Amino acid sequence: MSSGQLLNLSVPRRTTTPPRDLTTEEVASLMRIADLLVPGNDVDPAPSAIDGYPQALHVALAARADEFETIVRFAAAAQDRSDAELLDELRAAHEDKAPGFQVLSTVLAGAYLLLPQIRDNIGYPGQRRDVPRIDEAAEQISDGILDPVIERGSIYVVVEPTR
Amino acid sequence: MTHTLACAGFDVVCLEQGDWVNPSDFPGNHPEWELLIQHQWAHDPNVRKLPADYPLDVSDSDMWPVMFNAVGGGSLFYGAEWPRLTPSDFRVHTLDGVADDWPIRYEDMAPYYDAVDRFIGVAGLEGDTSYPESLDYPLPPHPLGKAGRKAAEGMNKLGWHWWPGTNAIASQKFKELSQCARWGVCEWGCPEGAKASFDVAYWPHALRSGATLLTGARVRKIITDAQGRAAGALWFDREGVEHRIEADAVVVAANGVGTPRLLLLSDSPQHPNGLANSSGLVGKNLMLHPNCSVTGFYDEDLESWRGPAGQLIHSLQFYETDPDRGFVRGAKLHALPTPGPLNAVEVHRELPFDQLWGPAFHDVARRHRNGILWAANTEDLPEEANEVVLDPTLTDPDGVPAPKIRYRISENTRRNLRFTVDRMREIHEVSGAKQMFDVELWVDQPGHLLGTCRMGDDPSTSVVDSFGRAHDVPNLFLADGSIFVTSGSANPTCTISALALRVATAIRDHGGRQEVQA
Numbered sequence A: 001m002s003s004g005q006l007l008n009l010s011v012p013r014r015t016t017t018p019p020r021d022l023t024t025e026e027v028a029s030l031m032r033i034a035d036l037l038v039p040g041n042d043v044d045p046a047p048s049a050i051d052g053y054p055q056a057l058h059v060a061l062a063a064r065a066d067e068f069e070t071i072v073r074f075a076a077a078a079q080d081r082s083d084a085e086l087l088d089e090l091r092a093a094h095e096d097k098a099p100g101f102q103v104l105s106t107v108l109a110g111a112y113l114l115l116p117q118i119r120d121n122i123g124y125p126g127q128r129r130d131v132p133r134i135d136e137a138a139e140q141i142s143d144g145i146l147d148p149v150i151e152r153g154s155i156y157v158v159v160e161p162t163r
Numbered sequence B: 001m002t003h004t005l006a007c008a009g010f011d012v013v014c015l016e017q018g019d020w021v022n023p024s025d026f027p028g029n030h031p032e033w034e035l036l037i038q039h040q041w042a043h044d045p046n047v048r049k050l051p052a053d054y055p056l057d058v059s060d061s062d063m064w065p066v067m068f069n070a071v072g073g074g075s076l077f078y079g080a081e082w083p084r085l086t087p088s089d090f091r092v093h094t095l096d097g098v099a100d101d102w103p104i105r106y107e108d109m110a111p112y113y114d115a116v117d118r119f120i121g122v123a124g125l126e127g128d129t130s131y132p133e134s135l136d137y138p139l140p141p142h143p144l145g146k147a148g149r150k151a152a153e154g155m156n157k158l159g160w161h162w163w164p165g166t167n168a169i170a171s172q173k174f175k176e177l178s179q180c181a182r183w184g185v186c187e188w189g190c191p192e193g194a195k196a197s198f199d200v201a202y203w204p205h206a207l208r209s210g211a212t213l214l215t216g217a218r219v220r221k222i223i224t225d226a227q228g229r230a231a232g233a234l235w236f237d238r239e240g241v242e243h244r245i246e247a248d249a250v251v252v253a254a255n256g257v258g259t260p261r262l263l264l265l266s267d268s269p270q271h272p273n274g275l276a277n278s279s280g281l282v283g284k285n286l287m288l289h290p291n292c293s294v295t296g297f298y299d300e301d302l303e304s305w306r307g308p309a310g311q312l313i314h315s316l317q318f319y320e321t322d323p324d325r326g327f328v329r330g331a332k333l334h335a336l337p338t339p340g341p342l343n344a345v346e347v348h349r350e351l352p353f354d355q356l357w358g359p360a361f362h363d364v365a366r367r368h369r370n371g372i373l374w375a376a377n378t379e380d381l382p383e384e385a386n387e388v389v390l391d392p393t394l395t396d397p398d399g400v401p402a403p404k405i406r407y408r409i410s411e412n413t414r415r416n417l418r419f420t421v422d423r424m425r426e427i428h429e430v431s432g433a434k435q436m437f438d439v440e441l442w443v444d445q446p447g448h449l450l451g452t453c454r455m456g457d458d459p460s461t462s463v464v465d466s467f468g469r470a471h472d473v474p475n476l477f478l479a480d481g482s483i484f485v486t487s488g489s490a491n492p493t494c495t496i497s498a499l500a501l502r503v504a505t506a507i508r509d510h511g512g513r514q515e516v517q518a
Helices: A024-037 A053-063 A065-078 A083-095 A101-112 A116-122 A136-141 A147-152 B002-007 B087-096 B106-120 B145-158 B203-208 B255-265 B341-350 B358-370 B411-431 B493-510
Strands: B013-016 B057-061 B212-215 B218-224 B230-236 B242-246 B250-252 B291-297 B313-315 B331-336 B371-378 B387-395 B401-407 B435-439 B476-478
Touching: A024 A053, A024 A065, A024 A083, A024 A101, A024 B358, A053 A065, A053 A101, A065 A101, A083 A101, A101 B341, A116 B358, A136 B145, A147 B145, B002 B203, B002 B493, B087 B106, B106 B493, B145 B313, B145 B331, B145 B371, B145 B411, B203 B212, B218 B255, B230 B250, B250 B255, B255 B387, B255 B401, B291 B411, B331 B411, B341 B358, B341 B435, B358 B371, B371 B411, B411 B435, B476 B493
Parallel strands: B013 B212, B057 B401, B250 B476
Antiparallel strands: B218 B230, B230 B242, B291 B371, B291 B435, B313 B331, B331 B371, B387 B401
């Protein structure tokens, strides 16, 4: 292995860096698209209004490095469009299920949803350790919620022995 | 299998084409996990394309079988839902006049179900009314959570069966398993090491008992001797170098696609149509448990990011045949949480642009806390036309022919799917869901690979006997989902594990009786 690391046959190598750095124009173009897909409001800022968005975009692009070229093609095509033209094209791409739009939009939205400020706003704590209290399971089934099921009795089909 | 035989003093060598995966490797450890599972850690090997994977030709299939290739296999990616087959599942022909009965009964399996449950620490609540009495589990059930409670309340309004989910996820620390910490990413590997995937639940015990595990070892052929007995295997190491290993007996447990593939690859003058294939049934009768689902979003905060996932509750209300429904057999339903805001966005993708993107986006993203996924396995019946064959051109990275899947969903199964989706919509409606999203068929999610080397008493209509021994090759055993006769609709890993233990126990107790059949 060129890296000197043993290749694990069952584990993809994680990277948070896309296949190449985006150009300034590509970043600007993708931010414009992201702002159209996820416009800001009084509570939730637009992607371009959050300092961390470009870095989050890098992480998202690395996670979908398989479609990096598709996404930068969208970025290049967007550069000479007005916002109105671009929004029309995005709407059409969504309605037509145009190839590439799914991955473009999931990466741009996914990057936005990586931002701590946005996670706080939408109440997403992230996937994390959350060990239940010792009595939590018992508490949730001991108030009679199962009684109707138990009262109806067995529902399985009794099969007579064949030998 | 490996553990049981190693404990009995057998010299066991296991060839595994993949590697170990550390719990810290799994995508759920990382903030961008929802993007990682779309490709790098996808369930579909044709998408993931890791070095351990082999491609599948699915161009003639209605569904795309999925699997994971590593120590512990597909169990690394299963949800660890752990329902048994019911007594009726073993008597489908007798009860419904379709398919075939198994050569064994529920009562034959019960001791093995119990033993596996005890060994791996299954969590559940005793007394499930959809099973014979006395069913109990070694660990208490997991909390229902707000989503599970909501789902259960809906079932009570309808008067339908439900029960707290039975999961092979440790609700308390158990042997090598950590206590579940409700990460909620069970189907992409447990970061906590709490899910009973078999790399954690069995392999440490097998290795301590003296078994040998060779990783990065891709078997390309089972070799046979002049008498037609299994004599070992040819395999490639991770550098592509071929090796030969000899053995007194061979056990194949490569799943319902990998096992028939390997048997078909192992033809010889004594076995011209593939090993153990005098019946012509190796690869036939593929069953995939077509999955359907309805995701509902509610006004209430259900904390739907919280695991386990895993089933919060399950229902066997529609498991059995009801002639009024217009199809035979049924489905097993399960309610799960809906972790992740990007996943919530993807569920909404079928909506018009302005209901997902633009100003609507923020509300959609917030719904990740408000979701319940009702999903179901439907029972598909064995049909010989649904099969695994060797692809004439496609190969794996070592040049070994890849499997080709031919699979069409029957009209009976389509009716079952439609009926089940309607029932899940009914549950959401009575529970107060504000918006629902149906998926009548999960095309890319059948990880239940069953029936392709069915068991039976008659060598002309089955591949192995009821102890997994090949009718044609007395020292060849199969121990995976391929030996199912019918699929039931219960998640199959529980039954696969019990069958493997039953096969292993038979080898242990009767290993010396290996006579070539006339």
